[in-house]
Amino acid sequence: MRPTAHALTALTALLALTLPLGAQAADPVTLADVPGSADHPVISRFTGSTLAGWGQQDWATTELPNATGAARGDRRQLADPVRAEGKLTQLFYLGPVGKTALEVFRNHQQALVAAGFKPRFSCELKACHDTFFALGKNARGRQMSWAKGSLMGARGSFKGREFPLVMALSPDEGRMLAGTLTRNGSTLELLLYTSLADNAYTDRAATYIEIVEPRSMQTGQVSVDANAIAAGLQADGRIALTGLFFDTGKAELKPESRPQLEAMAELLKAQPGLKAWIVGHTDNVGSVEANEKLSLARAQAVVAALTAPPYQVDGKRLAARGLAALAPVAGNGSETGRAKNRRVEMVAQ
Template sequence: MAHSISAFRSFHGRRWQQLLASAALLAAATFASAAEPAKDHPLVGRYEGSTMDAFQVKNYDEVGLLREPIQTWGDPKPKPNLLRVAGKVSLYYYHLPEGRSLLEVQRNYEAGLKAKGFQVMFSCGTKDGSCYRKDPDRSEPNTDVSELATVIDTPEWPLIGYGRTYVSTYFESDGRYLLAQNDTPNGKVYASIAFAEGSFRGSFALVRVVETKAMETDKIVFVDASAMQKSLQETGRISLYGIHFDLDKDSIKPDSQPTLDEIAKLMRNNPQLRVQVVGHTDAQGEEPHNADLSRRRSVSVIAALAKTGLDARRFTSRGAGSKEPVAPNTSEDGRAKNRRVELLRL
C-alpha cells in the first residue's frame, strides 16, 4: 500500500512538473509572438518557422525595385535598372529557421505568391550567377554575393533590423532575390524579397511590399511670412515643413517654392534680419551621413533664396542631422516631424 501511494505521488509529481514545463513553454511562445513588431502582410505571409526581427511601414514613399539582372562590368559601370514605384511601403525582416536553403525558401515564396494572384517578374540567385548579366570578357558567371547586396541596400532600407546595420551586411555566403506583381482591384501590389545567408546571424528574408496608391494631398500646413516673423520674434525660431528634397539628396523639389517665396518675403520686409538655416533629418541611417545631408540641404536653401536677389551673407547654414529631434523617432509621424528646415534668428 505504501509503495502504491509512493508511486502515485511520484507519478503525479512528474506529471505536475510536465504541466509546469508545458505552461512555461506556452508562456514563452506567447511572449515571443506578442513581442513581434507586426502581423504578416496578408498577401505575402512568411516562411513557416520564421520569426519577425523588425518591421516598418510608411503610408507613402517611393522605392526602387530590382527587376532584371545586374550589369557588373563596363567603364563606367551602368546603374541598375530599378522599377520606381510609389505607395504604401511595408518592410519585414524575417529570421529564417535553420536547416532551410535560400532556394527552398524562395521557391516556397514564389508558389505562395502565385497562389495569391501574383506574377513573378524576376527571380535569381548568386550561386548560379543568374542575378548578373553575362560578362563578355569572362567565361565563368559572376557569383559574388556582394554585388547583389549592394544593389539591394538602397537608401530606402532603414537601420531597423538585427543590430541596426545596413541590409547589405546580411549577405555573406549566399543571396537570392524575387520580384512579383499582383494587379488587385485597389491597384498594383509589388512583393520584392531578398534572401540573405550569413555565417554569424543566420539566414533572413527581407520582404518589401509596395501597395501603389495616390498620395494624400492637402497635408501641408502653410506658414506665411507673417507667421514666420511672429514666431521668430516670440521664440527666435520657426520650423518649416514645406521645403521638400529628393530622396537622400540636397536637391529641392519644385513644390517647395511657395515656402521659399514666403521666406524671401520675410527677409525683404525685415532688411536687418539675419537667420541661420538649419537642416534636420530623422534617425534613420548613420549619423555622419545624416549630418552631412542636412548641412548640404541647408546650403541648398540659402542658394535658392540668393537666386531671388537676397544677400547670401544674411544667412548662415548648419546641419543638425538627427541630433535635435522634436518628436520620438519610433514612429513615422515622429520621424516626419523631425525632417524639417528650421530658421533661427541671429
C-alpha cells in the first residue's frame, strides 16, 4: 500500500524534529581543507573537491591489497597483503555535490593510467565489498587530521541532516585501485578508493588515497651500549655500531657519535685482552675504488677517536679495514637496503 501525500508530509516533519540542533542551518560547501594539508604532487584532486582528511608520516608501514584483494571467506583480512614502508601520505576528499562516485573515480583512474600507473588489484561495485571491509577504514582514519564540520545530507528527506565526516567511505558505489607508480626513479605504492560519501542522501563522492614513497629511514638513532657490543661479539664475532655518524661521502665523525664511542671504549677497558678490527662498509653507489677509500677512512676515523683523549685505548688493539660494498647485509636495489649497508662494524680479532 503506497503512503498518502499527507503521510509523507508528516514523516518529513517528524524527521526534521529528530535532527540535531543547528543541522538545518549547516551548509555542505562550507567545509574547508584540513589546515596545513596539501595535495600529493603525483595526483591532483577532482575539481571542486575538499581535502577533508589528511595525514603524513615520514616513516611508517601499511598493508595494501595484492592481486587477490580480501582473503577468501574472511572480508576482515587482506589475502597476503603487500607491506609497504616509507613516507606515508593519506588523503580523504569529498567531491562536489552532484558529482557521482563513478565520474570522480574514472577521472582519477584515467589520470593515473596516463601517468604510467601499473594496477596490481582493481575492483568495482559488488566485487569491491570484501576488500573494502578488509582495508579497515577506521584504523587508517585514526592516523589522520580532519576538517571541522559534518557531512550534510543534500537531498531527499535527509536534506540538511548531519552525518559523521571522518572516513565517510562506504561499500556503496565503491571502486578501488592498488598498484605502483614510478616517479623520478622511485616506485610508489598507491591505493585509491572512491564510493558514495556515507550514503546516497549526501549526493557526494568520497575518495581515499594512500601513497607510500620509498625512502631511507633515519638510522643510527639508537647507540649500541657496551653490554650489547660484548654480546654481539660473543654470539656472532661482530656487531654493527649504529650510533656512529658521518656526512654523506665524508669520513669525519660527527659530534653525535660520542655516546657510541664511549660505549666502545667502556667495553675495551673492561676487557683488556680484547683486540678488534674496525671495519667500514658502504653501499654500491659510486666506484669500487672510491668506496674502498671511503670505508677505510671512516674505520680509521673511529680508531683515531678511540686511541685519542679522552678514551686513550691502546692503538695496538685496534686495526682499521675498509670493505666498500663487498659485504652487504641487504640488497642495494632500494634506498632502505643501501642505508643498512652503510655501516661501521666492530669485529673480534
